[in-house]
Amino acid sequence: MKRGAIVLDRFLTLLIGLVLIALGVGAAAWQLDRLPFTLDSLNLSGYTDLTEQGWWPWALGAGGVVVVLLGLALLVKQFPARRAPVVSLALPDGKPGSLLFDVDAVAARAADEASEIDGVKSARSRTATEKGLRVVTLLVTINANADVPVVFERLSEVRAGVAKVVEGTPLAVRVLVSAS
Known part of the structure; x- marks a missing residue:
């Protein structure tokens, strides 16, 4: 495996791990009422209204395509370079x-x-x-x-x-x- 691919894999794994840990700690703190601020309810009406917009399916589809292409690019970087022998x-x-x-x-x-x-x-x-x-x-x-x-x-x-x-x-x- 190429060195650049190894470094990128480790960085992305660390980043995703840290985000998941932060979300878990935040959820646990919210459940135990340990947040430094009061959060009685979560108002997501601004975000739920987005799904009713006409451009939403196109934006979601484009985002999905970008994520799939990024995943494929990362997968291809895993393969060692095959140079002419x-x-x-x-x-x-x-x-x-x-x-x-x-x-x-x-x-x-x-x-x-x-x-x-x-x-x-x-x-x-x-x-x-x-x-x-x-x-x-x-x-x-x-x-x-x-x-x-x-x-x-x-x-x-x-x-x-x-x-x-x-x-x-x-x-x-x-x-x-x-x-x-």
């Missing part, structure tokens, strides 16, 4: 130019290599941007009776191979292993 790699020996490669293809190839290891039940990959850093994650499931040290050694080799391919780029590689 292409990374630029500088050419060796300071030669001018760069080489572009598809990170998803590298990750998929690493998952294929990992799935070929004896004792590995399944392997898949995913790429994401976390805190501004592109991360390749290999999700590997091993058999319960697998030779764990050997599997881990081979997975370490696969990880090192990916790291060598993407050397010199702002990219991290991690392997998450589970057993079944």
Whole structure:
């Protein structure tokens, strides 16, 4: 999730919480006659007359549309940004130019290599941007009776191979292993 979305979520949650607490305290104080002023009745006739106005349904509908659009915008901000999975790699020996490669293809190839290891039940990959850093994650499931040290050694080799391919780029590689 994006940092801005997290900050906005926390701010809105705090604001809504404070408003609800204030309303609850006010209602409890009114019920216990603890308000600093006397409030025998509540006259809402000015507000109830609004509902009889011709423009009221249109204003209410427009307000509803605005609230729905705001909610959808907040929901969309929750999704992480999906950037193009292409990374630029500088050419060796300071030669001018760069080489572009598809990170998803590298990750998929690493998952294929990992799935070929004896004792590995399944392997898949995913790429994401976390805190501004592109991360390749290999999700590997091993058999319960697998030779764990050997599997881990081979997975370490696969990880090192990916790291060598993407050397010199702002990219991290991690392997998450589970057993079944």
